[in-house]
Amino acid sequence: MGDVVNLNRFRKTRDKAERSKEAEANRARFGRTKAEKERDRLDSQRRTQTLDGHRLDDET
Template identity: 55%
Template sequence: MGDPVNLNKARKARDRAMREAEAAANRAKHGRSKAEKANDRREEERRRALLDGARKEETPG
């Protein structure tokens, strides 16, 4: 048989790992300079415009 597992410790470790992952994502999202944010915004707008430009027009009927 396997070793007994303390479920409270397992749950807390899982929650801690999830919080750390969320914190890392927030650091990447919010820990940037104004120029980096503007560059990302510009890149996203360019990508969206390219995608919308390639959209096929639908004809009713």
Template identity: 50%
Template sequence: MGEVINLRMARKARARAEAAGKAEANRARHGRTAGDKARDQAEQERLRRTLDGARRDGED
């Protein structure tokens, strides 16, 4: 015979696991310092300037 499980407890455990995954994603997205954000923004700006500098003007 199979193992007896409590469905209420299983649902709560699944909900906790989903909440923990969502919380981890939010920490990665929003839990950065101002220095990290400034560094990423500077890197994006540098990449944009490099790409714009390599453009050929006048060609269509």
């Protein structure tokens, strides 16, 4: 016979881990300085322009 497991404790531990993972993702997404956001925006814009500049035809 196996050990007795408190299902409520198991659920609470699992939910806490999920909330922690979501909080980590939110910190990465929203916890950036204005300069970091601007740099990422400019990088994205530059990549888009470079990709568009290498198109073979003018149809989009």
